[in-house]
Amino acid sequence: MAILDLIQHANEYPDEIVHRVPESGPGEFRLGSQLVVREAQQAVFVRDGKALDVFGPGRYTISTNNIPLLTALIGLPFGGSSPFTAEFYFVSMREFLNLKWGTPQPLVYRDADFGMIRLRAHGTYAIRVDNPQMFVNQIVGTRGSYSVNDLDEYLRSIIINQFNDLLGETHTSILDLQGITLELATTAQNALTTAFAQLGLRLIGFQIAGIVPPDEVLKKIDERSGMAAVGDLGAYTQFQAAQAMRDAAQNQGAAGGAAGTGVGFGAGMAMGQMMGQAINQGTSGQGGQTQQGQPAQSQPGQGAATPAGSGFCVECGKPLPPGAKFCPNCGTPVASAQ
Secondary structure: OOEOOEEOOOOOOOOEEEEEEOOOOOEEEEOOOEEEEOOOEEEEEEEOOEEEEEEOOEEEEOOOOOOOOHHHHOOOOOOOOOEEEEEEEEEEOOOEEEEEEEOOOOEEEEEOOOEEEEEEEEEEEEEEEOOHHHHHHHHHOOOOEEEHHHHHHHHHHHHHHHHHHHHHOOOOOHHHHHHHHHHHHHHHHHHHHHHHHOOOEEEEEEEEEEEEOOHHHHHHHHHHHHHHHHOOHHHHHHHHHHHHHHHHHHHHHHHHHHHHHHHHHHHHHHHHHHHHHHHHHHHHOOOOEOOOOOEOOOOOOOOOOEOOOOOEOOOOOOEOOOOOOEOOOOOOEEOOOO
């Protein structure tokens, strides 16, 4: 085992939190070895599994002056150059930003409007090591290198547990959750600070990017907002009937020429009239009576006369001559204008 006279970690990976020197097995050092700790680093000196001291940025000569406990752990039979085994853990003190968190499974939420629904949430957070000695003892152990990815799953489980408790205490509708995400994020960060501190970490930022229900709930919300946007259901139904009339005319025209177009147009108009009458009867609230208390007219196609001015016969769909009292094609009477 070679004696390490220069102890340092110069090539730090972007996501690396801790790097051990040497990476595997104990290292052999001696009093007088040089320790170099760079900016945004701290070095934890460990012997026999015990963290004895922490060194900040700078250059050090290993001696019993800066590591007093060495006097009791090693002898000095070689005039102060006695070799000894130990490890140094170089801990990155920089901030690790834009770390992702999210719910792997939907969380059950008691919604004020929709009842029990499932929600998914995701966002970002940022951390840095606050207590290097505690972090090495609690998390790193004897590993040669430790990165953010190694810690990610464990930290996410802590976040999800706390966030689930937070949602359980929030009694509102998902329609209002987006308006209080900043408040929820601040509350969650305050609650998570203690859990992270117990690992030697500091949570320096926590954001909620979104809280969304599953697709089937989103579909129901879209339907509700669509009905609110429609307003006048009768007018909307007539609009749909007009669209159906146009589509029917185009389809029939493509299939059968001008004659087919007339049939499709007449059938579409009759459909619009029937749906309009059904809406009027439904909104009158008189059980089949019109708003003026008169009996509802019978539906076209069941012996009813063609309304005056409609332009097409409701029975055969053929065009009606101006002023005609009967359809020249099928003989269906044309009702006089009211």
